[in-house]
Amino acid sequence: MGIFKWLAAMTAGFLAALGGGGLALAAQPTPWQMGFQPAASPVMERVDGFHDFLLVVITVISIFVLILMIYVFVKFNARANPTPTRTTHNTLIEVLWTVIPIIILVVIAVPSFKLMYYSDRAVDAEMTLKVAANQFFWTYEYPDHDDLTFDAIMLEEEELKDGDVRLLSTDNAVVVPVDTTIRLLLTANDVIHAWAVPAFGVKMDAVPGRLNETWFRVTKEGTYYGQCSELCGANHGFMPIMVKAVSKEEFAAWLVQAKKEFAADKHPDPTRIASVGLRAE
Template sequence: MAAGLAFAGLLILAAPALAQPAGQPAPWHLGLQPSVSPVADEVHNFHNLLLWIITLISLFVLALLVYVMVRFRASANPVPSKTSHNTLVEVVWTVVPILILIVIAVPSFKLLYFADKAEKADLTIKAIGKQWYWTYEYPDNGNFTFDATIVQEADLKAGQPRLLATDNAVVVPVNKNVRVLVTAADVIHAWAMPAFAVKKDAVPGRLNETWFRAEREGTYYGQCSEICGTYHGYMPIEVKVVSQADFDKWVEDAKKKFAAVDGASPRLADARAAQ
């Protein structure tokens, strides 16, 4: 049992060293993506708490099984016990699981409340899931709209990850509370960003809300995490976290580049222009 505990502790301590690089998955790496938001920090803490609990429970059950197999084997007990009731044991196996569930429930409810929505958002972005790309709106910064589609493998540039890079990235300022309004135009999608610990369903006719505050500049990748059709696996999300100055400059450029027509996405605007 001591060896098992030592091995479990080693795995937990080694997890940060084996974790994926920030922003995207990597081959042969273990653990969650490094967190870059307060919600992700709390999710990682809750994950580690559960890991300790389940490890201790598993080791305890394993020890009981070994004890029973050795202590009550047929050769050691030619005349088996006929005991069928033990009040103490029955109380213990009822009370202890309840206490464990309480220990799990308290931080779980706190985390659910914390991750629910931003009380004071500095920026709002609307993400609209479509088959099979995302449309984004920036209502607080000129109300421009743009589409983000996957970069095909033949068009990938150096440093762009396969199946994760998009032609247009969501850009947000660092250390700002970003409210994300999520919906869909056709079927259910899901806006998911592992480094931010964000995953929110995009449901047609419904507006869901989530939030994040990226505390480190960089490029982060996610994907639609609801099976939404044939090209579900080709619906990535790319978010660039930049300084406030760079964000302001990007907004000014984006207003010119992504000017929407009657609030429509660029795809629809191009289609109208072609008619």
């Protein structure tokens, strides 16, 4: 599987150079991107490995089917067989084409279930992040840190500054410490949404009246982007996610500042919310 990772890395590097995008991180979509964003969590690393494994399996199957079809075309065409066989059954072949696919599916299912259960719930979580989805912004809460709460709304084009990413940057970023197991709790206040950050391998529905749980552990400092991945209304495409992973020392310093900044502002600016609702008009 190493060859596939090498080819993917070479392709990503070439495309990044071709696009000329001076992006510091591949934690966001890039022009002509064909593969995953580089993994920044243990879950995504396993997703990457499982993807490479499946790529090998489907490639072998596709080559086998192609060879079999070419053999049938050559061996059993009308010129080679002017008098076609009247064989209707072959017990050995029928057993093989039943048993072999079952074995293949089992081989795929075992790592698939292992990955699914690995990504399900946090074991010994070190902190909790609660996410509430709204049309069309996110509300974040840090229950382990005096219930620090704030909202994140997409920046309008006129609000963008150097380093901001159009349609992906928000006014307030989610800040988390690296090398920390974070329990993620999700719900919604109106319709179904989905919180998805590709570099973390996280994509979880936020459902009204229900609390869903998953986890992530960021292994590299940097800024990571995602989007709502469940059609939730006219402005579904304007619900980005912006996560900044920093050192534990920087996170502690940010908490002190954030508690002061958001202490008196528990709710989003109503004018900002109004602008979010007007985008579709």
